[in-house]
Amino acid sequence: MDYKHIPVLYNEVLSGLNIKENGIYFDGTLGGGGHSEGILKHLTNGLLIATDKDMTAIKNAQEKLSKYGERVKLIHDDFKNIISYLDDLDIKHLDGILLDLGVSSHQIDNANRGFSYTKDAPLDMRMDYFQTLSAFDVVNTYGQKQLEHIILEYGEERYAKYIARKICAAREVAPIKTTLELVSLIISCYPSKERYIGAGLAKRTFQAIRIEVNDELRGLGEFIEKAALRLNKGGRMCVITFHSLEDRLVKRAFKYLETDCICDKKMPVCTCDKRKEVKIITKKPILGSKEIEINKRAESAKLRIIERL
Numbered sequence: 008m009d010y011k012h013i014p015v016l017y018n019e020v021l022s023g024l025n026i027k028e029n030g031i032y033f034d035g036t037l038g039g040g041g042h043s044e045g046i047l048k049h050l051t052n053g054l055l056i057a058t059d060k061d062m063t064a065i066k067n068a069q070e071k072l073s074k075y076g077e078r079v080k081l082i083h084d085d086f087k088n089i090i091s092y093l094d095d096l097d098i099k100h101l102d103g104i105l106l107d108l109g110v111s112s113h114q115i116d117n118a119n120r121g122f123s124y125t126k127d128a129p130l131d132m133r134m135d136y137f138q139t140l141s142a143f144d145v146v147n148t149y150g151q152k153q154l155e156h157i158i159l160e161y162g163e164e165r166y167a168k169y170i171a172r173k174i175c176a177a178r179e180v181a182p183i184k185t186t187l188e189l190v191s192l193i194i195s196c197y198p199s200k201e202r203y204i205g206a207g208l209a210k211r212t213f214q215a216i217r218i219e220v221n222d223e224l225r226g227l228g229e230f231i232e233k234a235a236l237r238l239n240k241g242g243r244m245c246v247i248t249f250h251s252l253e254d255r256l257v258k259r260a261f262k263y264l265e266t267d268c269i270c271d272k273k274m275p276v277c278t279c280d281k282r283k284e285v286k287i288i289t290k291k292p293i294l295g296s297k298e299i300e301i302n303k304r305a306e307s308a309k310l311r312i313i314e315r316l
Contacts, residue, residue, distance in 0.1 A: 013302045014041030015247055016310050019293050020105060021045045023245045023312045029053045030102030035086025038111040040068040047075045058082045058089060060135040087230045101237050104244040108253050110217060112304055124209040127187040132220045142216050147182050151175045162215030169196040170212055224252060231260040235285055238315035249307045261287055261313050288312040
């Protein structure tokens with residue numbers, strides 16, 4: 008399958024990064040390589056380091072970005088592990104960081120990956136083919152309470168209890184193997200007057216299972232706080248989110264980095280040594296505008312930007 012991809016908020020990201028031609032940049036979510044190539048076009052003798060958990064994305068980028076030679080370094084790994092790579096490369100500071108969170112368009116469009124709730128495929132949802140845990144494992148081996156917690160917390164699904172119960176009952180008869188089997192089961196948990204919506208009712212549960220399979224949220228806030236401190240003065244971090252769970256974690260991390268002192272207000276003097284590390288450039292997130300007409304994924308995208316002090 009061809010790797011077709013329209014980078015979300017492309018111009019806004021490149022403008023937000025305020026790219027220096029000799030700077031060092033990190034794209035933690037390579038995907039189709041659109042944002043990465045945009046950064047590379049602005050570099051003359053700088054460096055871009057890009058990571059992705061999906062080996063398909065890495066292989067696509069090896070071909071797509073090959074003309075940039077030594078200006079780009081690709082790493083097959085979770086972006087949360089980049090600090091150790093920077094240490095190995097003896098890179099102390101970065102001039103910009105980009106995270107375009109969530110699932111990529113290619114992963115959704117490729118039915119065989121099992122991310123889509125509108126196409127029939129084996130339950131998979133792994134961004135990294137080399138990991139063992141898949142959506143099949145989550146759906147067919149997790150306990151009812153654990154499933155309910157995941158669907159409620161990661162999907163914000165009001166019928167989480169009923170869906171978890173129905174999943175456990177169904178798999179007692181036979182394993183739930185495909186995406187549309189799961190979709191049908193989820194729809195049946197809704198009141199009859201809402202079922203006309205169809206497969207769209209499975210969106211929140213699929214999101215929840217995907218987040219669990221790929222461990223998307225654990226450590227996200229901590230990574231942002233740690234990575235921001237690797238920015239040079241004036242360096243920027245841009246983060247694109249697509250749902251409220253991600254956005255809350257990013258917003259909270261940015262606010263913490265901007266906070267000057269976290270001592271109890273009753274304390275006569277500061278003893279915490281916490282200092283304001285960044286300024287928030289986007290007091291309100293940047294949203295997609297005209298691009299929504301050609302890129303539906305931009306509908307829920309929010310871009311937040313900070314600058315290192």
